[in-house]
Amino acid sequence: MCGIVGILGNGPVASQVVDSLKRLEYRGYDSAGIATLEGGHLTRRRAEGKLRNLQARLAEEPLQGHIGIGHTRWATHGRPSEYNAHPHATDRVAVVHNGIIENFRSLREELMGQGVNFQSDTDTEVVAHLVTREMRRGLAPRDAVAAALKCLHGAFALGFIFEGEENLLIGARRGAPLAIGYGEGEMYLGSDALALAPFTDTIAYLEDGDWVVMTRTGATFYDENDREVVRQRQKTQAGAFLVDKGNHRHFMAKEIHEQPEVIGRTLAHYLDMSAGKVSLPFDLPFDFKAIRKLSISACGTAFLAGLTAKYWFERLARLPVEIDVASEFRYREMPLDAGDLTMVISQSGETADTLASLRYAKDCGQKILSVVNVPTSTIARESDVVALTLAGPEIGVASTKAFTCQLSVLAALAIAAGVARGTISAEQEQALVSELMHVPGLVAEALKHEHDIEGIAKELSKAKDVLYLGRGTSYPLALEGALKLKEISYIHAEGYAAGELKHGPIALIEETLPVIVIAPRDHWFEKTVSNVQEVAARGGQLLMIGPAGIAHEAGIHNAQSIVMPDMAPTFSAIVYSAPIQLLAYYTAMVMGKDVDQPRNLAKSVTVE
């Protein structure tokens, strides 16, 4: 996750850009940089490390331009260094970027084949060269950006300035956030409203797929199909920015929509995306090869992340996994062998039962690896090694982005375990890492079904009971779907392994019972489809979440469906979380429930 800024000012903007970057430094500080137009010419200053290094550089070599873009970097592609620092530029355009360009490798090869020389290891630089190529073909900057955007896959936000164009700033958003700010004859662009707080409290947010052309007198917005659109201006409260809902009604909605970005950020922490390998940001105080059994303990949604990971560790690393909810784990007195590994998973890092499980395992002589979102938490402090989820603060009581970030970390760890144990080859590692790199973009695509899901939720809100079904890694997701729905809408819901249906719950099926089937095209797809037919034969109200044509393939004509993007199956649970969360969110909203603070619940459960 990086921070980006752009300013069309009335005087020199370098110090304003730096002010704004200070507010974004929480997003990354591997390097920082700025580009302005000096006498019409693109000029850059960049420095490795924290923003103060860039400030020192600017003190020695000041910039006077009245237009500028700035960047603070969280390295994804290429090590932290000055040559990988943004902005990246050609003689025609400079660009700052937050997020991941998934297809950068093929674009880079294509551009190199056309004679382009690359100056960095980043995915970002392909964007500068693509825009330049279009401009050399005769397109105006605006059209060149529109053409280049069509070549890019992934979840990202971008800001551009152009050689000789003193009154033009272009931004684009797909998956990662971007806001623009309105000033007195000045205009601003930033990763969040916090970055723009020193200059203005009048903000408009780009919607997903939007791009924006800005001059000092205003902004014109375009949607992903290049149609001009209106995005409302709104007033924000500067002091409340860090816990601001953006243009969402609830924190939960904001956090659901942040997922492409925070998953990307989390994955970037655990993967070397340029090399296509897992690269853990810490040394392990144990050897995965020597571990005979992995025990996992957690509560609620975090437990369901662990249950999903069981499938990955067992399949990819052939490592047996024992998992239990922490309130049982801590009292079962199960024998745990010294030298083996216990993993605890917790957003808050303070959950009493999870902490007690950690202490029990430690007393048994086990090593403790924790997956937590709060680095200063008790669980983090008491662990041998901490794998952070970089989800940022989660305010909504129902966990959303923390869950998908937990899954992302666990997926990377399972691949690392597979490599260490020799159960996956270098080629398989590359393929799995590439699957993971596509996840943020696929989540962004899945979130586009929001409007359809809102419609479906209106129907669902009338139900008294709801059944969720799934097989393989979709089984824990069925449990998570039911948990999410019941905790915020108070509708009774149950999750079942689809194969268990005929061992009891099938008795519940009648016309008034909605049955939600999670069916990615994975190893178990055909079998799940058979279970769907069993439900249809008994008149259940089916909602199928799966690839295009799933209802048709199952031979069912009266089922509703949420169509998910095509994807490789291994990590589908991360992508399929998006519709599950939106369904619960909209159902609760339609019912007028307190989505962010549901009754009887608390964000951090420090009692047993």
Ligand code: F6R
């Ligand atoms: C459900 C939810 C809870 C938490 C559980 C564990 O949406 O948020 O089930 O997952 O209370 O909390 P942490 O992860 O903080 O240990």
